[in-house]
Amino acid sequence: MNRKNGAPKRPDLSVALGALRLGAPTLMGSGCYGSGEEYAPFVDLATLGGIVLKSVTRHPRLGNAAPRLVPTPSGLLNAIGLQNPGIDAYLENEVKKFADRPCAVIGSVAGFAVDDYAYVTERLAARDEIDAIELNISCPNVGTEGETFACDPSLAEAATRAARGVTAKPLIVKLSPNVTDIAAIARVVEAAGADALAVVNTVRGISIDVERWKPRLGNGSGGLSGPAIRPIAVLAVWEVAQAVRIPIVGQGGIETARDALEFILAGASAVGIGTGNFTDPRAPLNIVAGIRAYLVARGHASLREIVGKANPRFLGVAARVRA
Numbered sequence: 001m002n003r004k005n006g007a008p009k010r011p012d013l014s015v016a017l018g019a020l021r022l023g024a025p026t027l028m029g030s031g032c033y034g035s036g037e038e039y040a041p042f043v044d045l046a047t048l049g050g051i052v053l054k055s056v057t058r059h060p061r062l063g064n065a066a067p068r069l070v071p072t073p074s075g076l077l078n079a080i081g082l083q084n085p086g087i088d089a090y091l092e093n094e095v096k097k098f099a100d101r102p103c104a105v106i107g108s109v110a111g112f113a114v115d116d117y118a119y120v121t122e123r124l125a126a127r128d129e130i131d132a133i134e135l136n137i138s139c140p141n142v143g144t145e146g147e148t149f150a151c152d153p154s155l156a157e158a159a160t161r162a163a164r165g166v167t168a169k170p171l172i173v174k175l176s177p178n179v180t181d182i183a184a185i186a187r188v189v190e191a192a193g194a195d196a197l198a199v200v201n202t203v204r205g206i207s208i209d210v211e212r213w214k215p216r217l218g219n220g221s222g223g224l225s226g227p228a229i230r231p232i233a234v235l236a237v238w239e240v241a242q243a244v245r246i247p248i249v250g251q252g253g254i255e256t257a258r259d260a261l262e263f264i265l266a267g268a269s270a271v272g273i274g275t276g277n278f279t280d281p282r283a284p285l286n287i288v289a290g291i292r293a294y295l296v297a298r299g300h301a302s303l304r305e306i307v308g309k310a311n312p313r314f315l316g317v318a319a320r321v322r323a
């Protein structure tokens with residue numbers, strides 16, 4: 001509803017992702033915000049919707065050889081290699097730090113076998129400090145030919161079902177843009193019990209050092225994030241929003257309120273901010289303020305009123321628009 005006359009000064013920006021209630025529509029992207037500690041001097045964490053923690057795996061991982069980050073003209077290539085202490089040490093030493101966070105805390109689970117997703121999700125979700133689980137399924141399945149979970153419908157479905165079977169906490173599944181038909185993956189993940197989808201993880205890329213005749217990243221290839229991937233990510237949200245009914249957390253290159261609004265109008269209910277925090281730690285605050293100002297200027301009482309307003313699905317048009 002558009003109430004230009006008498007619209008509230010503070011429109012409702014809250015979001016529901018299944019049973020997870022966010023006070024603001026902004027989640028800090030996994031691997032880009034630590035546990036929030038380093039950002040607390042610059043940002044009142046209470047103004048964030050939530051923090052998605054760095055992905056954790058069953059066993060400790062040292063991560064990839066350096067260099068792990070390579071800047072590109074309008075994005076960042078990373079190949080961290082899921083460095084983390086493993087779920088045992090994580091539960092012992094890390095999780096208690098999240099107890100007093102004034103925003104939602106979402107644990108991120110990665111795995112290399114279906115059983116890893118069940119095992120790590122069950123242990124992490126059992127902790128009171130964790131409000132919800134995000135499944136990072138952009139990992140290879142070592143039990144088979146090494147296909148990436150997020151790129152194979154049956155593996156994506158199996159990982160989701162495995163995690164769904166061990167927790168009643170809200171479950172967000174994070175999709176990869178490195179697929180031909182992201183809507184097909186979204187559908188099976190929704191059917192397997194996901195409460196929400198994060199769309200998208202990084203786009204595969206490589207940068208070559210022409211003096212050394214070698215890739216710049218120690219790992220060779222990596223994942224591209226930042227403004228370079230924004231149109232790819234907005235299209236992914238656009239397509240996924242036409243395929244599923246569960247809420248979407250759109251992400252990929254969001255730095256400003258207008259960037260975030262592109263995702264919302266494409267069909268996202270909330271947004272993720274990853275690399276944008278590296279260039280400006282106050283970006284999440286500015287994004288929330290900008291979204292609020294946009295809604296006030298247009299007389300909307302809530303963010304929900306404009307979700308998907310550019311997307312044919314929400315206009316009742318059946319046609320699927322392809323780029």
Ligand SMILES: Cc1cc2nc3c(=O)[nH]c(=O)nc-3n(C[C@H](O)[C@H](O)[C@H](O)COP(=O)(O)O)c2cc1C
Binds near residue numbers: 029272275
């Ligand atoms: C340095 C770095 C580390 C990341 N680590 C993870 C991770 O551990 N798990 C995960 O699901 N996504 C990870 N991501 C992906 C981000 O959470 C985000 O989905 C992606 O970068 C796209 O959003 P952005 O352009 O706003 O960064 C990482 C991204 C970067 C740049």
